[in-house]
Amino acid sequence: MRITPVLITLALSSVAQAAPVDIPASPNGIAFPADYADWRVISISHRVDNHTLRMILGNDVAIKAARNGQTNPWPDGAILGKVVWKEAAEVNWPTAIAPKAFVHAEFMFRDSKKWTENGTGWGWARWKGADYTPYGENAKIEQECIACHTPVKGRNWVFTTPAAFPAVVK
Numbered sequence: 001m002r003i004t005p006v007l008i009t010l011a012l013s014s015v016a017q018a019a020p021v022d023i024p025a026s027p028n029g030i031a032f033p034a035d036y037a038d039w040r041v042i043s044i045s046h047r048v049d050n051h052t053l054r055m056i057l058g059n060d061v062a063i064k065a066a067r068n069g070q071t072n073p074w075p076d077g078a079i080l081g082k083v084v085w086k087e088a089a090e091v092n093w094p095t096a097i098a099p100k101a102f103v104h105a106e107f108m109f110r111d112s113k114k115w116t117e118n119g120t121g122w123g124w125a126r127w128k129g130a131d132y133t134p135y136g137e138n139a140k141i142e143q144e145c146i147a148c149h150t151p152v153k154g155r156n157w158v159f160t161t162p163a164a165f166p167a168v169v170k
């Protein structure tokens, strides 16, 4: 059979899409969760001091826990993501605030047996900028994260309260 250039191009592009994203791991060895943009929403927040919008996302395990109120502790396997954008006025409605430049994505990986040494039961990692540069110089990067999350130690180290998604009445 004669394979046309169009078919070859199609075959190559589908291979490229299926390939894992080539983002380096965090200095503490945590791999980049390349499918995070497909996760579902737990909540949102707006930081008025540095003018950023945040979306708090969860993988399937985290979403199930959030919707069922099982968040203290979160179950092993849950991953929470926080994605941060600079804020800007919505082009077609300037009194609305919308996300603009991507700042970073950071994650908490729940594994109460693996992450015992840092005292939290979570693995912590951040990737900065649109090219996802791993954040931090060495394996101790989570100390900065944990220091700031310490006020919510009693909430399993998590600030976010899942936003209400009222059940549909049948």
Ligand code: HEC
Pocket (backbone or CB within 6 Å): 045, 046, 047, 054, 056, 080, 081, 082, 106, 107, 108, 124, 125, 126, 135, 141, 142, 144, 145, 146, 148, 149, 157, 158, 159, 160, 161
């Ligand atoms: C300056 C304080 C501070 C530091 C440092 C910090 N965080 Fe947070 N983090 C917060 C606050 C406050 C929230 C609540 C939501 C928000 O920011 O809008 C939050 C939320 C999160 C969330 C969503 C779940 C939750 O707790 O609400 C993740 C995931 C997260 N941070 C990961 C990290 C990681 C990983 C690091 C270190 C690389 C880090 N954080 C460092 C203050 C901090």
